[in-house]
Amino acid sequence: MKKNVRMISRLTAMAMAGVLALSACGGKKAETSATTAKAEETKAVEESKAEEKKEETGSETFDKLVEEAKGQTVNFYGWGGDDRLNQWLDGFYAEYLKKNYDITLNRVPMGIEDILTQLSAEKKAGSTESDIDMIWINGENFKTAKENDYLYGPFTADLPNFKEYINQDDPETKADFSYPIEGYEAPYGKAQLVLYGDSKVGEFPKNTAELLEFAKANPGKITYPALPDFTGSAFVRNVIYDIVGVEQFQTVKEDKEAVRELVKPAMEYLKELAPYLWKEGKTYPESAPTMMNMYSDGELIMGMSYSAYIVANGIKDGSFSPDTKTFLFDKGTIGNTNYIAISKNAKHRAAAEVAINAMMAPEVQLNRYETLKTIPVLDNVKLSKEMQEEFSKVDLGEGVLPQSELLNKRLPEMPAGLVPIIEEIWQEEVVGQ
Known part of the structure; x- marks a missing residue:
């Protein structure tokens, strides 16, 4: 700051000296020089202010947030259907x-559709303060929230852990589906679709063609949750990717008929698969937990699952048999990141920013990895050697694939706008056949 003041003083002095030297020339010249000097002085002041602001956006800004957040209760809204995650949030993270x-953390279990409905109602009512502080969100729901101006941001540049430990060049840091x-959400955990099954049955399918043969050999013992x-x-x-390919979905227009034509081979496959599924494909389990319970009971x-290490957790708590193994298709499976955002009118915004920064702390991500077996969001090379060793020591449990294999077979998500279109097409062509 002192350096900036000295710089302004020197510029001002030089400018005034020029005015005095030229004033002997009289009238217009002196007037013009005075105007130029004033412009230069104004420019110097603006540059100094910009420099001050730049210096402040870092630890100083975050320190102010920490001070403001003291004593606040932060409301964390998100899906509450994962008991293990709920226990971790209410336990380790809250502590x-x-x-x-x-x-103080106040976890509010609520489906994302209801969260968006509440934010919409608050906006229509002209509310300037919301009880919704932090939001667990991603994909098409993030797109909806951001486009409808429900979110506060950008804020990630304020967070030291985001800048220090997150890979800024990772496509999933820059884009969500x-x-x-653009700084409106911060990474929470990484997810990847995995398949799991009873290894006593035989070899697992490596692609959709083998899955069809596997279903024919085991009629009524396979299914998947009903969309959405x-x-x-x-x-x-993932079936679409395996049959149609990946690249074209990154550029296709969000036009229902164009998408319908593109995914037609995959929809035909799903219709062919349906008669060999549970209940002959005339109905589907309502959710992934329902399907998991059916597997646990031997019905499937x-x-x-989108939880990469669900098998280890299932074997540990006894809900899965020790013969359960994780597998992937040879071409890979879809992976994405889930994030935390802040509502635009969050009542406890400072606490929300501090809490989100804490979620990206190495010790917090390590405990999540150990306890929940969630793929960390941190860039391993940015961690200290000691912390890298701690992460490498984590026992992932039985029946799972190593993180390196998951990441090597990680496929990108489709653009968010395509997801509801594909879900509609599935309802029309597979369920409605």
Whole structure:
């Protein structure tokens, strides 16, 4: 700051000296020089202010947020259907926030559709303050929220852990389902679709063609959740990728008939597969947890999940048999990142930013990895050697694939706008056949 003041003083002095030297020339010349000097002085002041602002956007800004957040209760809205995650949030994470920042976490279980409905109602009512602070969100729901001006941002540049530990060049840091993030959400955890099954049945299918033969050999013992269930929808998109390819979906227009024509071979496949599914494909489980329970009860021999290490957790708690194994298609499976955003009128915005920064702390991500077996969002090369060793020591449990294999077979998500279109087409052509 002192350096900037000295710079302004020197520029001002030089400018005034020029005015005095030229004033002997009289009238217009002196007047013009005075105007030029004033413009230069104004420019110097503006540059100094910009430099001050630049210096402040870092630890100083975050320190102010930390101070403001002390004593606040932050409301974290998101899906509450994962008991293990709920326990971790209410336990380790809540305790971490209280101990380190004097922030109280209030987890509010609510489906994302209801969250968006509430934000929409608040906006229509002209509300300037919302109880919704943090939001667990991604994909088409993030696109909807951002386009409708429900979110606060950009804010990630304020967060030290985001800048220090997140790979800024990762496509999933820049875009969510191919939709630009632009600092309006921060990574929470990575997910990847995995398939799982009973290894006693035999070899698992390596592609959709083998899956059809597998279903024919085991009629009624395979299914997938009804769309728009998140996992069921991802499975259908994975089938599309395996049959149609990946690249064209990154550029196709969000036009229903154009998409229908593109995915036609995959829809024909799903119609051919249906008679060999549970209930002959006339109905589908309502959700991924329902399907998982059917597998646990022996009603199914195969399932799928967006939780990459679900098998290890299932074997550990006894819901899956020790014979359960994770597998992928040879071409890979879809992976994405889930994020945390802040509502535009969040009542406790400072606490939300501090809490989101805490979620990206190495020790927090390590505990999530150990406890929940969630793929970390941190860039391993940015971690200290000691922390890298701690992550490498984590025992992922039985029946799972190593993280390196998952990431090597990780396929990109489709643009968010295509997801509801594909779900509609599935309803019309597969369910409605």
